[in-house]
Amino acid sequence: GQNIDQPTEMTATEGAIVQINCTYQTSGFNGLFWYQQHAGEAPTFLSYNVLDGLEEKGRFSSFLSRSKGYSYLLLKELQMKDSASYLCAVMDSNYQLIWGAGTKLIIKP
Amino acid sequence: GAVVSQHPSRVICKSGTSVKIECRSLDFQATTMFWYRQFPKQSLMLMATSNEGSKATYEQGVEKDKFLINHASLTLSTLTVTSAHPEDSSFYICSAGPFNRDFSYEQYFGPGTRLTVT
Numbered sequence: 001g002q003n004i005d006q007p008t009e010m011t012a013t014e015g016a017i018v019q020i021n022c023t024y025q026t027s028g029f030n031g032l033f034w035y036q037q038h039a040g041e042a043p044t045f046l047s048y049n050v051l052d053g054l055e056e057k058g059r060f061s062s063f064l065s066r067s068k069g070y071s072y073l074l075l076k077e078l079q080m081k082d083s084a085s086y087l088c089a090v091m092d093s094n095y096q097l098i099w100g101a102g103t104k105l106i107i108k109p
Numbered sequence: 110g111a112v113v114s115q116h117p118s119r120v121i122c123k124s125g126t127s128v129k130i131e132c133r134s135l136d137f138q139a140t141t142m143f144w145y146r147q148f149p150k151q152s153l154m155l156m157a158t159s160n161e162g163s164k165a166t167y168e169q170g171v172e173k174d175k176f177l178i179n180h181a182s183l184t185l186s187t188l189t190v191t192s193a194h195p196e197d198s199s200f201y202i203c204s205a206g207p208f209n210r211d212f213s214y215e216q217y218f219g220p221g222t223r224l225t226v227t
Contacts, residue, residue, distance in 0.1 A: 042220050042221040087153070
């Protein structure tokens with residue numbers, strides 16, 4: 001079966017760095033997405049990785065290792081507004097998104 | 110970027126009634142739209158894939174006679190929850206895509222509709 005695993009909840013301090021991991025097993029691979037979702041709102045796109053390596057976009061970076069079925073989202077200089085759920089999703093061979101359960105990130109002052 | 114709207118944003122209805130949710134792509138044509146449901150503290154669950162001009166494809170366990178999907182135009186898809194029950198209370202989100210823009214297969218999400226059935 002297809003499976004996406006990510007931690008349920010993480011806590012970090014304002015100004016610090018946090019890494020959210022995601023491992024996956026899917027039927028085919030057409031890229032991995034990270035989305036941010038604030039409570040009561042729809043997800044917003046953060047990043048897309050289809051090749052191995054690190055993609056940096058401002059305070060957020062995303063890494064992919066296809067051979068290991070592994071990705072992480074790195075958030076630097078954490079701000080209180082970064083408190084949200086972070087969803088990892090993999091696009092399978094049918095171009096369908098397989099979603100992880102999300103990681104709730106709590107930022108403390 | 111591509112904009113997807115949903116209406117209404119919130120709706121409260123009585124048990125046994127039907128509710129229609131609209132999903133519109135505002136600045137692009139969406140041949141494919143997706144309908145998701147999300148219960149509190151859970152991830153998105155794909156309900157169905159809606160293709161313009163054809164019948165929707167429902168995921169296993171989703172009742173197609175209860176959740177009616179119509180994708181009559183390239184900019185509008187509707188989800189009708191028929192004979193709603195309290196257990197249908199959830200956050201319903203639509204999205205359009207994927208779009209291969211700059212080698213990024215991105216889906217664009219609507220803002221979601223909070224349905225409460227009393």
